[in-house]
Amino acid sequence: MPTKIEKDSLTGRETTGHEWDGLKELNTPLPKWWLWTFYATIVWGIAWVIIYPSVPGWRGTSGWIAREAVVADVAQAQARTEPMLARLREATPAQIVADPEMRNFAIAGGRVAFGNNCAGCHGAGGQGAQGGFPSLADDDWIWGGTLEAIQQTIRHGIRSNESDEQRQSQMPRFGADGLLTAAQVGDVAEHVLALSNRATDQAAAGRGATIFAEQCASCHGEQGEGNRELGAPRLTDQVWLYGSTKRDIVAMINNPRAGVMPAWGQGRLDPATVNMLTVYVHSLGGGE
Amino acid sequence: MSNIEAPHRAKADRPVEAPASAEAQPLYASRQKVYPRRVFGPVRSVKWAVLMFCLALYYIVPWLRWDRGPGMPDQAVLVDMANARLFFFWIEIWPQEIYFLAGALILGAFALFAVSSLFGRLWCGFTCPQTVWTDLFMLVEGWIQGDRNARMKLDQGPKNANYWVRKGLTHAVWLAIAAATGGAWVMYFVDAPTVSMEILTGQASIEVYFFFGLFSGFTYLLAGWAREQVCTYMCPWPRFQAAMLDENSLVVTYRDWRGEPRGKAKAEGVGDCVDCYACVHVCPTGIDIRDGQQLECIGCGLCVDACDNVMAKLGRPKGLIAFETLKNLAASEAAAAGMAPGPERQKAGMAARDVPRFLRPRTMMYAGAIGTVTLVMLGAFLLRSTLDVTVLRDRAPLFVRLSDGSIRNGYTIKIVNKRREETPLLLALRAPEGFRVVVQDADADAQGRPLLTRRADGITQYRVLLTAPNGARLPESTPITFRLLEPDGREVASQSSSFVGPRS
Numbered sequence: 001m002p003t004k005i006e007k008d009s010l011t012g013r014e015t016t017g018h019e020w021d022g023l024k025e026l027n028t029p030l031p032k033w034w035l036w037t038f039y040a041t042i043v044w045g046i047a048w049v050i051i052y053p054s055v056p057g058w059r060g061t062s063g064w065i066a067r068e069a070v071v072a073d074v075a076q077a078q079a080r081t082e083p084m085l086a087r088l089r090e091a092t093p094a095q096i097v098a099d100p101e102m103r104n105f106a107i108a109g110g111r112v113a114f115g116n117n118c119a120g121c122h123g124a125g126g127q128g129a130q131g132g133f134p135s136l137a138d139d140d141w142i143w144g145g146t147l148e149a150i151q152q153t154i155r156h157g158i159r160s161n162e163s164d165e166q167r168q169s170q171m172p173r174f175g176a177d178g179l180l181t182a183a184q185v186g187d188v189a190e191h192v193l194a195l196s197n198r199a200t201d202q203a204a205a206g207r208g209a210t211i212f213a214e215q216c217a218s219c220h221g222e223q224g225e226g227n228r229e230l231g232a233p234r235l236t237d238q239v240w241l242y243g244s245t246k247r248d249i250v251a252m253i254n255n256p257r258a259g260v261m262p263a264w265g266q267g268r269l270d271p272a273t274v275n276m277l278t279v280y281v282h283s284l285g286g287g288e
Numbered sequence: 289m290s291n292i293e294a295p296h297r298a299k300a301d302r303p304v305e306a307p308a309s310a311e312a313q314p315l316y317a318s319r320q321k322v323y324p325r326r327v328f329g330p331v332r333s334v335k336w337a338v339l340m341f342c343l344a345l346y347y348i349v350p351w352l353r354w355d356r357g358p359g360m361p362d363q364a365v366l367v368d369m370a371n372a373r374l375f376f377f378w379i380e381i382w383p384q385e386i387y388f389l390a391g392a393l394i395l396g397a398f399a400l401f402a403v404s405s406l407f408g409r410l411w412c413g414f415t416c417p418q419t420v421w422t423d424l425f426m427l428v429e430g431w432i433q434g435d436r437n438a439r440m441k442l443d444q445g446p447k448n449a450n451y452w453v454r455k456g457l458t459h460a461v462w463l464a465i466a467a468a469t470g471g472a473w474v475m476y477f478v479d480a481p482t483v484s485m486e487i488l489t490g491q492a493s494i495e496v497y498f499f500f501g502l503f504s505g506f507t508y509l510l511a512g513w514a515r516e517q518v519c520t521y522m523c524p525w526p527r528f529q530a531a532m533l534d535e536n537s538l539v540v541t542y543r544d545w546r547g548e549p550r551g552k553a554k555a556e557g558v559g560d561c562v563d564c565y566a567c568v569h570v571c572p573t574g575i576d577i578r579d580g581q582q583l584e585c586i587g588c589g590l591c592v593d594a595c596d597n598v599m600a601k602l603g604r605p606k607g608l609i610a611f612e613t614l615k616n617l618a619a620s621e622a623a624a625a626g627m628a629p630g631p632e633r634q635k636a637g638m639a640a641r642d643v644p645r646f647l648r649p650r651t652m653m654y655a656g657a658i659g660t661v662t663l664v665m666l667g668a669f670l671l672r673s674t675l676d677v678t679v680l681r682d683r684a685p686l687f688v689r690l691s692d693g694s695i696r697n698g699y700t701i702k703i704v705n706k707r708r709e710e711t712p713l714l715l716a717l718r719a720p721e722g723f724r725v726v727v728q729d730a731d732a733d734a735q736g737r738p739l740l741t742r743r744a745d746g747i748t749q750y751r752v753l754l755t756a757p758n759g760a761r762l763p764e765s766t767p768i769t770f771r772l773l774e775p776d777g778r779e780v781a782s783q784s785s786s787f788v789g790p791r792s
Contacts, residue, residue, distance in 0.1 A: 123684065123685070124683075124684035124685075125682060125683075125684035125685050126685070127684050127685030127686075127688070128685075135685065135688060135689075137685055137688045137698070138688045138689060138690050138691065138696075139690050139691055140690070140691040234691070237691035237692065237693075238689065238690075238691060238692065238693035239689060239690075239691050283728065283751070285688060285696065285698055285753050286688075
């Protein structure tokens with residue numbers, strides 16, 4: 001409750017004019033050190049505004065810009081790694097793996113590059129994803145799991161039409177284009193199941209074997225062992241890119257699907273990064 | 289437990305009624321500069337000895353060498369931040385063992401409590417860096433500017449050439465000592481001979497110069513300018529050390545039952561205190577010990593020397609100010625109550641004293657705590673393993689299905705070897721039958737078991753691929769244990785983990 005400002009008899013100071021239940025507050029000045037610190041912060045603040053880009057449009061007298069500082073920092077970091085990257089660029093993946101220093105750098109750098117560029121489809125740690133994104137950690141490779149094959153695939157891509165040396169294959173649309181009747185497709189599918197010992201209808205599988213030998217064996221091999229030159233997956237194992245049920249297999253024969261991977265070596269990634277990715281992918285557990 | 293109340297003695301020349309004007313009780317007390325007078329005596333000698341010892345320890349320890357073999361720092365005491373090691377003579381502490389440092393600090397705290405409850409503020413008065421360096425700075429000040437009276441005269445006198453030369457010289461020497469102090473601090477963190485050359489030739493890193501400047505600057509500021517204000521206003525220890533003291537602790541005390549009433553040496557009917565202010569003039573914190581126990585008293589006992597010197601000159605028994613327990617003080621006071629001042633009263637009071645009790649529940653508890661912590665630390669140190677193993681199971685992918693249908697898990701094994709030799713280790717597995725182990729980049733022994741290498745004084749990392757037998761019906765998670773064996777088959781470490789497969 002405001003009251004009259006009066007002079008306190010004991011201290012000689014004035015009151016603030018506030019009273020609470022009979023208690024009056026003295027108008028005690030701020031401590032000098034506090035006040036001067038406060039003034040100093042004001043001066044500091046004004047100097048700060050002048051020196052640094054504090055208001056939109058004002059670049060500050062120092063010329064220091066956070067964005068440019070980041071660019072400089074990044075350039076500095078790149079300059080530090082450049083000697084190593086130059087070595088990685090010149091070396092073949094096999095040479096990198098043989099040199100512990102280069103290998104450690106490549107695996108660490110490859111892990112980062114993989115997270116930035118590859119994990120979107122192939123998943124963290126190369127675990128793969130349903131719907132045609134193969135696992136890179138298993139021992140089943142469509143286009144080959146040697147260092148050279150992995151490097152080739154990363155550099156030139158798959159069916160992306162970005163490189164003349166790309167991985168290219170096209171499975172005919174047996175069902176959709178009328179090359180096989182629906183019954184024949186069912187028989188072939190039964191035979192494919194038989195290749196991995198999962199057939200339920202031996203008669204159909206037997207009929208399918210003939211068709212398989214005529215239509216499929218040229219790419220997938222007589223025994224369904226696959227052909228990495230042509231990117232024809234092995235059909236005898238238990239890793240299935242588009243599903244392992246008869247329904248999935250029938251769908252693939254009727255209207256095949258084919259994944260696309262960009263050619264990372266064609267203007268996307270530095271050759272050193274491609275090499276690092278090669279070594280990293282090779283180390284995930286399936287490298288040959 | 290402790291219940292120390294400053295015995296309040298109203299002095300005739302001090303008004304006790306409430307102040308009636310603003311002048312009588314200012315809200316802000318400006319610092320009264322303290323001009324301690326030089327003093328000689330046994331306490332002062334002990335204080336000099338402790339000072340020399342502490343300073344020598346601080347400045348010399350970084351220069352001690354300790355051979356640890358090639359490629360290792362040869363400094364006996366070194367906190368190696370860059371390589372994350374703490375070297376203390378033959379002991380080498382890794383960052384995860386920092387609890388040894390915590391244990392040492394706990395020991396230090398209990399030792400401080402124990403010493404305080406026995407002998408009062410020995411730490412404050414004799415060994416605290418603030419006291420040691422302030423003492424050193426005052427010594428320099430005394431050499432250059434003279435004793436108390438000369439210094440007061442110099443400060444009040446004209447600001448002439450003499451003034452500036454003496455003041456300038458004092459501050460120059462102070463800064464030199466401060467620089468040596470800051471420099472020595474840095475040497476505990478980087479190799480002493482190297483960094484001292486670098487500092488002198490201007491080649492040290494910016495961090496070194498920063499900490500060198502920081503510690504030098506604060507030494508100069510705290511020991512040269514702030515002095516007793518650090519103890520009175522900044523330091524938390526004086527505020528709660530009253531809890532460590534009780535009526536059986538030895539504290540610097542004025543025996544008022546003998547000294548009061550004060551008066552001229554030759555006057556009749558007065559006590560032994562001649563009110564010469566010798567005790568006040570030598571006090572480094574500028575207090576009057578005759579006012580009783582107080583926060584500002586650091587317990588250095590210089591007033592004991594000063595008073596004893598005066599008593600000796602007057603031919604009276606020493607000990608008017610002494611290290612005394614409050615219990616004895618009360619006993620003497622009771623015995624001397626009502627007696628007329630004089631030798632009889634002095635004798636009666638002294639006769640009522642008891643030998644200070646050092647064995648008390650409190651001190652025994654402190655001793656017990658110190659003993660327990662020491663034993664725990666010693667045990668931890670002796671049982672400290674030189675080999676740690678960590679197993680990290682891959683999170684992505686959780687498991688991999690191989691082309692033959694079998695399930696594979698990936699693990700990262702980290703072997704921390706604190707010894708300085710590189711030795712091989714066999715990796716074995718405690719798991720259901722048929723699990724296959726492949727360690728990337730590892731050799732194998734004659735029986736085909738993976739042979740790992742533990743890098744000397746470092747961490748070695750291996751990736752391990754574990755494949756369950758094809759067709760095995762496993763639960764979603766199978767417990768397994770990785771075992772590390774010496775080549776002779778003795779198990780040296782093991783770490784449990786799990787093997788994860790698809791949900792069945």
